Amino acid sequence: MQDLINSRCGWAGTDELYVKYHDEEWGRPVTDDKTLFEFLILESAQAGLSWVTILKKREGYRKAFHQFDVRKVAQMNPEDVERLMCLDGIVKNRLKIKSAIANAKLFMEIQQEFGSFYNYLKSFFPNETPIVHHFKTLSEIPATSAESDAISKDLKKRGFKFFGSTICYAFLQATGFVNDHLEDCICRLK
Numbered sequence: 001m002q003d004l005i006n007s008r009c010g011w012a013g014t015d016e017l018y019v020k021y022h023d024e025e026w027g028r029p030v031t032d033d034k035t036l037f038e039f040l041i042l043e044s045a046q047a048g049l050s051w052v053t054i055l056k057k058r059e060g061y062r063k064a065f066h067q068f069d070v071r072k073v074a075q076m077n078p079e080d081v082e083r084l085m086c087l088d089g090i091v092k093n094r095l096k097i098k099s100a101i102a103n104a105k106l107f108m109e110i111q112q113e114f115g116s117f118y119n120y121l122k123s124f125f126p127n128e129t130p131i132v133h134h135f136k137t138l139s140e141i142p143a144t145s146a147e148s149d150a151i152s153k154d155l156k157k158r159g160f161k162f163f164g165s166t167i168c169y170a171f172l173q174a175t176g177f178v179n180d181h182l183e184d185c186i187c188r189l190k
Helices: 002-006 016-024 033-046 051-056 058-064 070-074 078-084 094-114 117-122 146-158 165-174
Strands: none
Touching: 016 051, 033 051, 033 058, 033 070, 033 094, 033 117, 033 165, 051 058, 070 094, 078 094, 094 117, 094 146, 146 165
């Protein structure tokens, strides 16, 4: 077990949920809009909190936000916001809940304009391909990038909330647009 811990990205630690997320999801390319929408909502909810806090509430978010069906989330109303403010399974932040609903509407506008949210995102990358870094230590991994800056700026211009460049970079890492698994990580070797 110790060898596996040492051969994972250091942030994964030993928490089972975090290790499973690291090994099975983080950095793996996501091309479907439903999963991209899920990560957009979860990363936005994470602002100011730890990612493990959000992972532990992920099932609550799935129930609260219609299994991340973007059309259903976009149709949510003020009564839904009040209902969600009483749920224990999510972060009870009125601004974040309202932004999830508003961001769903904007997400659908981007889908209409680009054919998919995935197409929109990949348009920000050289040759529309993911970036694979070759970092050896966690301290080398940046908090933002030119791509996260550009995407965040464009999304803000479109009206998105809770999606600054740092959150955007975490989103890009999670969804495989940026592969920041360390060089000696078991996920890099797979």
